[in-house]
Amino acid sequence: MKFAERIKALLGLSGGSKDEFFDELADLLVEGDLGAALAYSVADELKAACRKAGLAAEGEIKLELKRILAGCGRETRILPEPGKLNVFLLLGVNGVGKTTSCAKLANYYRREGLAKGIVLAAGDTFRAAAIDQLQIHGERLGLRVVAQRHGSDPGAVLFDAIEAAKAEGADLVIADTAGRMHTRQDLIRELGKIDKIVSSRAEGANYRRLLAIDATTGQNGLRQAEAFAGAVPVDGLVLTKLDSSAKGGLAIALAKELKLATAFVGRGEGYDDLEPFSLDAFLDEFLGIDAGR
Numbered sequence: 001m002k003f004a005e006r007i008k009a010l011l012g013l014s015g016g017s018k019d020e021f022f023d024e025l026a027d028l029l030v031e032g033d034l035g036a037a038l039a040y041s042v043a044d045e046l047k048a049a050c051r052k053a054g055l056a057a058e059g060e061i062k063l064e065l066k067r068i069l070a071g072c073g074r075e076t077r078i079l080p081e082p083g084k085l086n087v088f089l090l091l092g093v094n095g096v097g098k099t100t101s102c103a104k105l106a107n108y109y110r111r112e113g114l115a116k117g118i119v120l121a122a123g124d125t126f127r128a129a130a131i132d133q134l135q136i137h138g139e140r141l142g143l144r145v146v147a148q149r150h151g152s153d154p155g156a157v158l159f160d161a162i163e164a165a166k167a168e169g170a171d172l173v174i175a176d177t178a179g180r181m182h183t184r185q186d187l188i189r190e191l192g193k194i195d196k197i198v199s200s201r202a203e204g205a206n207y208r209r210l211l212a213i214d215a216t217t218g219q220n221g222l223r224q225a226e227a228f229a230g231a232v233p234v235d236g237l238v239l240t241k242l243d244s245s246a247k248g249g250l251a252i253a254l255a256k257e258l259k260l261a262t263a264f265v266g267r268g269e270g271y272d273d274l275e276p277f278s279l280d281a282f283l284d285e286f287l288g289i290d291a292g293r
Contacts, residue, residue, distance in 0.1 A: 003032050003247045004288030011058040022047040032286075033218045033249035038256055042068055059289075066283045073252050074261035075279040078208050078236045080115045085165060085205040086172045087158075087198055089123075091191065091232070092212035093224050094179030097240040099130050101212050101266060102176045103137035104274035105238075108264075109172060110141075111272075117170030121161035122147035123154040123194070126178040134176055141271070144168070154178065155197040162201050173202075195232045208235045210263065213250065215242040221250050225258055236263030239277070243267055248286050251277070 010024055022043045029039035042065070049055070049064050080086040088105065090098045102120060109115040120138050124130035128150040138145035146161040158175050165173050177194065198207060211234045213221045228234060239251055242265045254260045262277040283289070 002288075003028075003249075003286060007062070008058070008288050011061060019047075029249065032247040033221075033253060035219055035222065035253045035257070038072070038253055042072070062287050062289050066287055066289060069252055069283055069286075070279060072256040073279045073283070074255035074259070075277050076236045076261035076263050077276065078210060078263040080109060080172050081206040082171075084171070085162070085202060086115070087162065087175065087202045087205050087207045088172070089158075089175045089177060089194075089198060089207075089209045090212055090238070091177055091209060091228055091234070092179060096179070096212045096214040096217075097266065098179065098212045099124065099133050099176050100137070100269070101210075101238050101240060101264075101274065102134060102174050103141060104266065104271055105210075105264070106137075106143055106172075106174050107141055107271040108274055115170075115172040117165070117168060118143050118172045118174065119161050119165045119168070119170050120145045121158050121173055121175035123157050123161075123175045124178040125150060125152045125154050125157060130176060130178075144170070155194055158194065158198055159201050162198070162205075191228070191231045209233060210236050210238050211260070212238045212240055213254070215239045215248060215250055215265075218247075218250065219253070222253055222257060225254055225260055229258055229260065234260055236261055237277075238262075238264045238266065238274075240266040248282065251282065 006028055026040045026043035029042060030036050045068050046065050050061060055061055055064055090102050092098045106118045110118060120134055120143055122131045122134045122145060131147050135145050135147060146164050148157050161173050209232055211225060211228050213225060237260055239262050242248060251262045264274055265277050267273050
Protein backbone atom coordinates (compact mmCIF):
# COMPACT_ATOMS: atom_id res chain seq x y z
CA MET A 1 0.00 0.00 0.00
CA LYS A 2 1.33 3.43 -0.95
CA PHE A 3 2.06 5.94 1.80
CA ALA A 4 -0.81 8.22 0.69
CA GLU A 5 -3.23 5.28 0.87
CA ARG A 6 -2.10 4.49 4.41
CA ILE A 7 -2.69 8.11 5.45
CA LYS A 8 -6.18 7.94 3.95
CA ALA A 9 -6.91 4.65 5.72
CA LEU A 10 -5.72 6.07 9.05
CA LEU A 11 -7.92 9.15 8.67
CA GLY A 12 -10.88 6.99 7.70
CA LEU A 13 -10.54 4.83 10.78
CA SER A 14 -10.17 7.57 13.38
CA GLY A 15 -11.45 10.74 11.78
CA GLY A 16 -8.45 12.55 13.22
CA SER A 17 -10.19 13.48 16.44
CA LYS A 18 -8.41 11.37 19.06
CA ASP A 19 -4.94 11.34 20.57
CA GLU A 20 -4.45 7.84 19.20
CA PHE A 21 -4.75 9.20 15.67
CA PHE A 22 -1.86 11.61 16.11
CA ASP A 23 0.28 8.91 17.77
CA GLU A 24 -0.41 6.56 14.88
CA LEU A 25 0.23 9.35 12.38
CA ALA A 26 3.63 10.01 13.96
CA ASP A 27 4.49 6.31 13.62
CA LEU A 28 3.35 6.39 10.01
CA LEU A 29 5.48 9.45 9.27
CA VAL A 30 8.48 7.64 10.75
CA GLU A 31 7.78 4.76 8.37
CA GLY A 32 7.52 7.35 5.60
CA ASP A 33 11.19 8.24 6.23
CA LEU A 34 10.78 11.56 8.01
CA GLY A 35 12.78 10.33 10.98
CA ALA A 36 11.46 9.95 14.52
CA ALA A 37 12.16 13.42 15.91
CA LEU A 38 10.70 15.26 12.94
CA ALA A 39 7.73 12.90 12.65
CA TYR A 40 6.66 13.40 16.25
CA SER A 41 7.23 17.14 16.04
CA VAL A 42 5.02 17.35 12.96
CA ALA A 43 2.31 15.22 14.57
CA ASP A 44 2.31 17.41 17.70
CA GLU A 45 2.10 20.59 15.64
CA LEU A 46 -0.74 19.12 13.60
CA LYS A 47 -2.66 18.11 16.72
CA ALA A 48 -2.36 21.61 18.19
CA ALA A 49 -3.41 23.24 14.90
CA CYS A 50 -6.39 20.92 14.40
CA ARG A 51 -7.68 21.49 17.91
CA LYS A 52 -7.20 25.24 17.74
CA ALA A 53 -9.03 25.52 14.42
CA GLY A 54 -11.54 22.72 15.05
CA LEU A 55 -10.36 20.67 12.05
CA ALA A 56 -11.82 17.18 11.82
CA ALA A 57 -12.58 16.42 8.17
CA GLU A 58 -10.07 14.33 6.23
CA GLY A 59 -9.44 17.04 3.63
CA GLU A 60 -8.90 19.73 6.25
CA ILE A 61 -6.42 17.63 8.20
CA LYS A 62 -4.48 16.72 5.06
CA LEU A 63 -4.19 20.34 3.98
CA GLU A 64 -2.99 21.37 7.43
CA LEU A 65 -0.44 18.55 7.41
CA LYS A 66 0.70 19.69 3.98
CA ARG A 67 1.14 23.24 5.28
CA ILE A 68 3.32 22.01 8.14
CA LEU A 69 5.44 19.77 5.91
CA ALA A 70 5.79 22.56 3.34
CA GLY A 71 7.43 24.63 6.06
CA CYS A 72 10.03 21.88 6.46
CA GLY A 73 10.71 21.10 2.79
CA ARG A 74 12.95 22.87 0.29
CA GLU A 75 13.15 22.95 -3.48
CA THR A 76 15.74 24.52 -5.76
CA ARG A 77 16.47 24.97 -9.45
CA ILE A 78 19.86 23.98 -10.82
CA LEU A 79 20.04 25.46 -14.30
CA PRO A 80 22.82 26.36 -16.71
CA GLU A 81 23.51 30.09 -16.87
CA PRO A 82 23.47 31.48 -20.43
CA GLY A 83 26.64 33.00 -21.78
CA LYS A 84 29.09 31.18 -19.54
CA LEU A 85 30.56 27.76 -18.91
CA ASN A 86 28.56 25.59 -16.53
CA VAL A 87 30.06 22.62 -14.66
CA PHE A 88 27.76 20.27 -12.78
CA LEU A 89 29.33 17.56 -10.62
CA LEU A 90 27.33 14.46 -9.59
CA LEU A 91 28.20 13.01 -6.18
CA GLY A 92 26.92 10.09 -4.15
CA VAL A 93 27.58 6.62 -2.76
CA ASN A 94 27.78 3.46 -4.85
CA GLY A 95 24.60 2.29 -6.52
CA VAL A 96 22.44 5.41 -6.23
CA GLY A 97 22.33 6.00 -9.99
CA LYS A 98 24.84 8.80 -10.52
CA THR A 99 26.00 7.72 -13.97
CA THR A 100 22.49 7.30 -15.30
CA SER A 101 21.49 10.60 -13.68
CA CYS A 102 24.29 12.35 -15.60
CA ALA A 103 22.73 11.16 -18.85
CA LYS A 104 19.21 12.06 -17.71
CA LEU A 105 20.32 15.56 -16.71
CA ALA A 106 22.01 16.07 -20.08
CA ASN A 107 18.88 14.89 -21.86
CA TYR A 108 16.70 17.21 -19.77
CA TYR A 109 18.81 20.32 -20.29
CA ARG A 110 19.09 19.69 -24.03
CA ARG A 111 15.37 18.86 -24.42
CA GLU A 112 14.39 22.05 -22.61
CA GLY A 113 16.79 24.15 -24.67
CA LEU A 114 18.80 25.13 -21.60
CA ALA A 115 22.22 24.16 -22.99
CA LYS A 116 23.45 24.49 -26.54
CA GLY A 117 26.38 22.11 -26.11
CA ILE A 118 26.96 19.42 -23.51
CA VAL A 119 30.06 17.40 -22.62
CA LEU A 120 29.89 14.38 -20.32
CA ALA A 121 32.94 13.63 -18.17
CA ALA A 122 33.59 10.05 -17.04
CA GLY A 123 35.08 11.02 -13.69
CA ASP A 124 34.35 7.64 -12.10
CA THR A 125 37.70 6.19 -13.07
CA PHE A 126 37.63 3.58 -10.30
CA ARG A 127 35.05 1.47 -12.13
CA ALA A 128 35.70 0.49 -15.72
CA ALA A 129 32.01 -0.33 -16.05
CA ALA A 130 31.07 3.24 -15.14
CA ILE A 131 33.27 4.61 -17.92
CA ASP A 132 31.72 2.19 -20.41
CA GLN A 133 28.23 2.98 -19.18
CA LEU A 134 28.64 6.73 -19.61
CA GLN A 135 30.12 6.22 -23.07
CA ILE A 136 27.09 4.15 -24.05
CA HIS A 137 24.80 6.87 -22.77
CA GLY A 138 26.79 9.42 -24.76
CA GLU A 139 26.44 7.37 -27.96
CA ARG A 140 22.70 6.97 -27.47
CA LEU A 141 22.20 10.67 -26.79
CA GLY A 142 24.71 11.86 -29.37
CA LEU A 143 26.89 13.62 -26.82
CA ARG A 144 30.64 13.97 -26.46
CA VAL A 145 32.07 11.90 -23.60
CA VAL A 146 35.54 12.71 -22.26
CA ALA A 147 37.10 9.64 -20.65
CA GLN A 148 40.46 8.15 -19.79
CA ARG A 149 41.50 4.63 -18.94
CA HIS A 150 40.40 2.82 -15.81
CA GLY A 151 42.40 4.00 -12.79
CA SER A 152 43.24 7.42 -14.21
CA ASP A 153 43.22 10.57 -12.11
CA PRO A 154 39.59 11.80 -12.03
CA GLY A 155 40.83 15.37 -11.71
CA ALA A 156 42.61 15.01 -15.05
CA VAL A 157 39.41 13.77 -16.68
CA LEU A 158 37.50 16.79 -15.40
CA PHE A 159 40.28 19.09 -16.58
CA ASP A 160 40.15 17.56 -20.08
CA ALA A 161 36.36 17.82 -20.18
CA ILE A 162 36.42 21.48 -19.22
CA GLU A 163 39.08 22.23 -21.84
CA ALA A 164 37.10 20.29 -24.47
CA ALA A 165 33.97 22.28 -23.66
CA LYS A 166 35.87 25.54 -24.02
CA ALA A 167 37.40 24.46 -27.33
CA GLU A 168 34.08 23.29 -28.79
CA GLY A 169 32.00 26.17 -27.46
CA ALA A 170 29.92 23.85 -25.30
CA ASP A 171 28.30 25.55 -22.34
CA LEU A 172 27.72 22.62 -19.98
CA VAL A 173 29.95 19.90 -18.53
CA ILE A 174 28.20 17.20 -16.53
CA ALA A 175 30.72 15.11 -14.61
CA ASP A 176 30.28 11.68 -13.08
CA THR A 177 32.32 10.82 -9.98
CA ALA A 178 33.25 7.61 -8.22
CA GLY A 179 30.80 6.23 -5.72
CA ARG A 180 32.18 6.83 -2.24
CA MET A 181 30.77 5.17 0.81
CA HIS A 182 29.95 7.84 3.34
CA THR A 183 31.65 5.77 6.03
CA ARG A 184 35.02 6.08 4.24
CA GLN A 185 36.19 9.50 5.33
CA ASP A 186 39.41 9.22 3.31
CA LEU A 187 37.41 8.90 0.10
CA ILE A 188 35.06 11.67 1.14
CA ARG A 189 38.05 13.94 1.69
CA GLU A 190 39.21 13.22 -1.87
CA LEU A 191 36.11 15.02 -3.06
CA GLY A 192 37.55 18.18 -1.58
CA LYS A 193 40.57 17.80 -3.87
CA ILE A 194 38.36 17.25 -6.94
CA ASP A 195 36.28 20.24 -5.91
CA LYS A 196 39.38 22.45 -5.80
CA ILE A 197 40.51 21.25 -9.22
CA VAL A 198 37.19 22.12 -10.83
CA SER A 199 37.06 25.48 -9.05
CA SER A 200 40.53 26.42 -10.32
CA ARG A 201 40.20 25.04 -13.88
CA ALA A 202 36.75 26.51 -14.43
CA GLU A 203 37.23 29.87 -12.74
CA GLY A 204 34.26 32.12 -13.41
CA ALA A 205 32.05 29.20 -14.39
CA ASN A 206 28.66 28.38 -12.92
CA TYR A 207 29.84 25.44 -10.82
CA ARG A 208 27.22 23.32 -9.08
CA ARG A 209 27.46 20.13 -7.04
CA LEU A 210 24.52 17.76 -7.11
CA LEU A 211 24.22 14.93 -4.60
CA ALA A 212 22.34 11.83 -5.74
CA ILE A 213 20.42 10.08 -2.97
CA ASP A 214 18.46 6.84 -3.38
CA ALA A 215 14.92 7.59 -2.18
CA THR A 216 14.51 4.02 -0.93
CA THR A 217 17.41 4.16 1.55
CA GLY A 218 15.47 5.91 4.33
CA GLN A 219 17.43 7.45 7.16
CA ASN A 220 20.68 6.03 5.82
CA GLY A 221 20.32 8.62 3.07
CA LEU A 222 20.41 11.32 5.73
CA ARG A 223 23.75 10.03 7.02
CA GLN A 224 25.12 9.91 3.46
CA ALA A 225 24.10 13.50 2.78
CA GLU A 226 25.57 14.63 6.09
CA ALA A 227 28.96 13.17 5.19
CA PHE A 228 29.05 14.61 1.66
CA ALA A 229 27.81 18.04 2.71
CA GLY A 230 30.58 18.10 5.29
CA ALA A 231 33.19 17.60 2.56
CA VAL A 232 31.96 19.92 -0.20
CA PRO A 233 29.13 22.44 -0.58
CA VAL A 234 26.04 20.68 -1.93
CA ASP A 235 23.87 22.90 -4.12
CA GLY A 236 20.99 20.50 -4.67
CA LEU A 237 19.78 16.92 -4.44
CA VAL A 238 18.81 14.44 -7.11
CA LEU A 239 16.41 12.04 -5.43
CA THR A 240 16.65 8.83 -7.45
CA LYS A 241 14.36 5.79 -7.57
CA LEU A 242 11.32 7.73 -6.35
CA ASP A 243 8.89 5.11 -7.64
CA SER A 244 6.26 2.96 -5.99
CA SER A 245 8.81 1.37 -3.63
CA ALA A 246 9.97 4.71 -2.19
CA LYS A 247 8.06 6.48 0.56
CA GLY A 248 9.49 9.91 -0.22
CA GLY A 249 9.67 11.49 3.22
CA LEU A 250 13.45 11.56 2.98
CA ALA A 251 13.20 14.73 0.88
CA ILE A 252 11.54 16.50 3.81
CA ALA A 253 14.00 15.10 6.35
CA LEU A 254 17.01 16.20 4.28
CA ALA A 255 15.60 19.71 4.01
CA LYS A 256 14.71 20.05 7.66
CA GLU A 257 17.78 18.42 9.19
CA LEU A 258 20.51 19.47 6.76
CA LYS A 259 18.96 22.46 4.94
CA LEU A 260 19.42 20.62 1.61
CA ALA A 261 17.00 21.39 -1.19
CA THR A 262 15.89 18.86 -3.81
CA ALA A 263 16.38 19.86 -7.44
CA PHE A 264 15.35 16.75 -9.37
CA VAL A 265 13.56 13.45 -8.84
CA GLY A 266 14.10 10.31 -10.88
CA ARG A 267 11.09 8.04 -11.37
CA GLY A 268 12.30 5.38 -13.78
CA GLU A 269 15.08 4.08 -16.00
CA GLY A 270 14.31 6.07 -19.16
CA TYR A 271 16.15 9.24 -20.13
CA ASP A 272 12.92 11.21 -19.78
CA ASP A 273 12.23 9.83 -16.29
CA LEU A 274 13.85 12.78 -14.52
CA GLU A 275 11.88 15.87 -13.60
CA PRO A 276 12.41 19.07 -11.64
CA PHE A 277 11.28 18.74 -8.04
CA SER A 278 8.16 20.65 -7.05
CA LEU A 279 7.57 20.68 -3.30
CA ASP A 280 3.89 21.49 -3.74
CA ALA A 281 3.26 18.64 -6.21
CA PHE A 282 5.40 16.26 -4.16
CA LEU A 283 3.38 16.89 -0.99
CA ASP A 284 0.11 16.42 -2.88
CA GLU A 285 1.35 13.03 -4.04
CA PHE A 286 2.88 12.13 -0.67
CA LEU A 287 -0.35 12.86 1.20
CA GLY A 288 -2.83 11.84 -1.49
CA ILE A 289 -4.27 15.32 -2.03
CA ASP A 290 -6.20 16.00 -5.23
CA ALA A 291 -4.27 18.79 -6.94
CA GLY A 292 -7.42 19.81 -8.79
CA ARG A 293 -9.41 20.37 -5.64
